[in-house]
Amino acid sequence: MRGLHRSFPMFLVACLTFWLIAEDAAASRQSFTVSPGIYKNINKIHKMMGEERFDEALALTERTLGKRRINDHERSLLLQTKGYIFTGKEQFPKASEAFEACLKVGALPDATLRDTEYNLAQLYMVLEKYPRVISLLEKWRKLVEVVSGDAWMMLAGAYAQDKDFKTAMAYGENALKVQKNPKERWLGFMLSVYFELGKKWDVIATLKRLVTAYPKKVYWMQLAGMYLELDREGEALAVYDLAYSQNYLEESKDLVQYARLALNGNVSYKAATILEKGFADGIVERTEKNLRLLANALLVSREPKRALPYLREGAKLSDNGELHLFIGQTLADLDRWGEAAQAYNDALHRGGLRNPGEALIMQGVAYTTAKQYRRAKTAFEKAKEFEDHALAASQWLTHLSQKIN
Numbered sequence: 467m468r469g470l471h472r473s474f475p476m477f478l479v480a481c482l483t484f485w486l487i488a489e490d491a492a493a494s495r496q497s498f499t500v501s502p503g504i505y506k507n508i509n510k511i512h513k514m515m516g517e518e519r520f521d522e523a524l525a526l527t528e529r530t531l532g533k534r535r536i537n538d539h540e541r542s543l544l545l546q547t548k549g550y551i552f553t554g555k556e557q558f559p560k561a562s563e564a565f566e567a568c569l570k571v572g573a574l575p576d577a578t579l580r581d582t583e584y585n586l587a588q589l590y591m592v593l594e595k596y597p598r599v600i601s602l603l604e605k606w607r608k609l610v611e612v613v614s615g616d617a618w619m620m621l622a623g624a625y626a627q628d629k630d631f632k633t634a635m636a637y638g639e640n641a642l643k644v645q646k647n648p649k650e651r652w653l654g655f656m657l658s659v660y661f662e663l664g665k666k667w668d669v670i671a672t673l674k675r676l677v678t679a680y681p682k683k684v685y686w687m688q689l690a691g692m693y694l695e696l697d698r699e700g701e702a703l704a705v706y707d708l709a710y711s712q713n714y715l716e717e718s719k720d721l722v723q724y725a726r727l728a729l730n731g732n733v734s735y736k737a738a739t740i741l742e743k744g745f746a747d748g749i750v751e752r753t754e755k756n757l758r759l760l761a762n763a764l765l766v767s768r769e770p771k772r773a774l775p776y777l778r779e780g781a782k783l784s785d786n787g788e789l790h791l792f793i794g795q796t797l798a799d800l801d802r803w804g805e806a807a808q809a810y811n812d813a814l815h816r817g818g819l820r821n822p823g824e825a826l827i828m829q830g831v832a833y834t835t836a837k838q839y840r841r842a843k844t845a846f847e848k849a850k851e852f853e854d855h856a857l858a859a860s861q862w863l864t865h866l867s868q869k870i871n
Contacts, residue, residue, distance in 0.1 A: 498539045498575060504530060511547055520555045527551060538573035545571065546582055553589065562589045580610055584617070591620060599624040615645035619652055626655070631662045650680045657688075666692060683714040703727040710740075718744070718751045725759060734766035754783040761792070770796045786818025791825055798832060807832035807841070823852025830862055839870050 500508070507530045514523035530536070531544050545568035552561035565586040572579065587602040603621045607613045618641035626634035638656050642648050653676050660668040673689040676682075686709040693702035706715070706724040715721055721744040728737035741760040744750030757780035764773035774796055781789035790813035797806035810829035819825050826849035833842035843866050849859035 498573070499537065500540055500543070501536075504533075504536060504540045504544075508543065508547065511551075515551065515554060518554065520551050524548070524551045524555075538571050542568050542571045542573040546574070546578075549582075549585070553585075558589050558592050562586060562593065565589065576609075580606060587620065591624065594627070596624040596627040600628065613640075613644070615641040615648070615652070618644060619655065622659070623655065626659055626662075631659050635659050635663060635665075647679065648675075650676070653680070666696060677708075681712065681714075683709070683716075686714050687720070699727055699730055703731045703733075716749065718749055718756075721750050722756055722759065725763065729759070729763050729766065734763045738763035738767055738769070738772075752779070754780045754789070757783070758789060758792075765796065770799055781812075784816075787813030787816030787825075788819065790816060791819070791828070794828060794832065798828075798835075803832045803836035804838070807836055807838065823849050823855035826852070827855055827858055827862070830859070834862070834866065834869075839866055842866055843870065 507526060511523045511526050511530075514520070514526070527544055527548050531541065531548075536544070545564050549561045549564035549568060552558070552564055565582055568574070568582055569579065569586070574582065583602050583606045587599045587606070590596070590599045590602070600621065603617065603624070607617065607621070618637050622634045622637035622641060625631075625637060635656075638652070638659055641652060642656070645652070653672055657669060657672050657676075660666075660672060670689065670692050673685055673692065676685040677689060686705060690702045690705040690709070693699070693705060703724075706727055709715055709720075710724060715724060721740055725737040725740045725744075728734070728740060738760060741750055741756065741763065745752060745756075745760070750756055757776045761773040761776040761780065764770070764776070774793065777789055777793045777796060781793060790809050794806045794809035794813065797803075797809055807829055810825055810832060813819060813825055814822060814829070826845050830842045830845035830849060833839070833845060843863065846859040846862045846866065849855045850863075852859075
């Protein structure tokens with residue numbers, strides 16, 4: 467509201483011109499006359515307001531209102547002017563009282579009354595008196611020829627504050643129909659209303675308008691998030707693709723989420739490329755979790771040699787042996803059995819494994835394939851101590867007995 471009072475002097479000039487013309491209009495149904503003395507004072511008040519001399523303007527307005535011989539039209543005009551002065555002073559409660567008094571007298575042209583009602587509604591929005599905003603504007607909109615998008619949105623905002631979100635939605639949609647290119651804050655308001663009403667596809671449609679007209683990272687992320695909430699990972703990945711191409715993904719968490727979606731969407735090589743570039747650019751944090759994700763993307767992409775350095779780096783950061791198991795499996799896939807056996811040994815030594823018995827079986831197999839039979843026997847004998855793996859370990863020991871003997 468701070469800047470509104472700067473336009474009020476211009477509005478007063480227009481009103482004064484109208485009143486002078488109306489005074490001479492023979493066809494006018496009601497004559498709105500202003501005496502020369504009052505007219506002169508209003509001109510002075512207008513000049514003071516233009517120079518932001520609001521205290522002087524208010525004093526002169528009060529003196530003029532105190533005159534005995536002023537007609538209802540002059541009183542309405544002065545009360546309206548008083549409202550504008552208080553608005554300029556940012557004393558909004560007093561401004562609203564002056565406008566209410568002006569409307570109660572009501573001796574102004576219809577168009578001017580409508581403007582006063584609208585200005586008063588704006589003040590009540592600032593004062594958070596939403597029921598009064600609603601009553602004023604509901605009456606006002608039925609008396610004007612055209613309801614602007616701003617007016618519809620003000621009404622929608624008042625209804626939303628009054629927790630009537632269905633009416634807020636209807637009036638907000640009216641505003642969007644009136645305005646070909648709606649303001650960003652209007653679309654943001656509609657987002658909140660659709661959220662309140664649980665209209666998720668309307669939220670998505672609005673976010674699409676926002677990323678098109680007002681492209682910002684927050685809208686891209688919200689759009690992707692809505693698709694994820696609806697279990698539409700394919701659409702979410704497409705949103706991330708567009709956001710990435712426009713350089714909106716500049717944080718570690720964003721790139722990691724993008725890579726996860728790509729990996730889940732069977733585009734593992736894309737996931738690996740995203741993370742490798744993120745690491746190289748110093749954006750993605752080199753945590754165990756992120757290194758494991760990249761290694762997994764490379765393994766799914768059948769790039770085990772490229773995955774190994776990331777698995778080893780992640781294993782150094784881990785407080786358990788799980789990543790050492792992955793290293794062992796990867797080395798085994800590369801037929802590097804001796805190294806695989808050592809990796810399984812590292813996993814068991816580090817501890818914290820979900821299934822140590824299985825790790826011992828894998829170690830035994832690696833030693834067997836590497837023809838290190840006595841070490842294999844030791845591993846299988848330890849595996850026998852785990853009930854779930856006792857049978858497999860015994861079978862391997864039987865197989866080994868033939869080779870050792």
